[in-house]
Amino acid sequence: MKSVVFCTSQRFKKDMEEFIAEMKRLAKEKNLHVNVLEPNFEDRPQEFLSRHEKDRLEDPLYKATISGMVYDHLFRKVRVADVCFIFNKNGYLGINTSGELFAAAALGKTIYALNDKILMGNYPHNLYEEPAPSKLVHEVVRTPEELLARLA
DSSP states (O other), rough: OOOEEEEOOOGHHHHHHHHHHHHHHHHHTTTTOOOEOOOOOOOOOOHHTOOHHHHHTHHHHHHHHHHHHHHHHHIIIITOEEEEOOOOOOGGGHHHHHHHHHHHHHHTTTEESEEEEOOOSSSSSSSSEEEHHHHTOOEOOEEEEEEEHOOO
16 A cells, blocks of 8 residues: 655645545555554644735744744655645645645655646635646546545
C-alpha cells in the first residue's frame, strides 16, 4: 500500500480528519494498512482556523510557528509520501496548500484532489478559478473509498 500525505487549508481540519478516519475504518475492515501523513495543525478554535491567512498572521504565536509547520509538512511529509491528496473542500486552495501542491508536482508525486475546481482568493468570498494548479492534479477522488482503492 502506498503512503498518502494530506494537504488542506486549516479551515478544513475537522472535515479532513473525518475523511481520514473513514478511510482508516474502511482499511481496517479490509485488513489493509494505510500510511497517512497529516498536517500538524495547532490545536486552535475553529473560529481562528476559519479566518483568512492574513488575519491569522496577526496572532504573534501563529506568525512565529506557521513557517515551521509548512516547512515540516513540505520537507518531511510531502517529500516522502507516494501520493499527495489535496483536500480542497468546495474547491478552495489556500496559499500554503498551493505551495504543497506545486512541491508534490515537482517531486513527481501522483496528485489527487477532492474537487475538480481549484479556487483561490479570499475564502469564502471573492474566489476565482485558478487554471495552473488544476493541471497538476492527476485525478479527482471524492470519497475515502475511492482514495483507498487508489492506494491499494
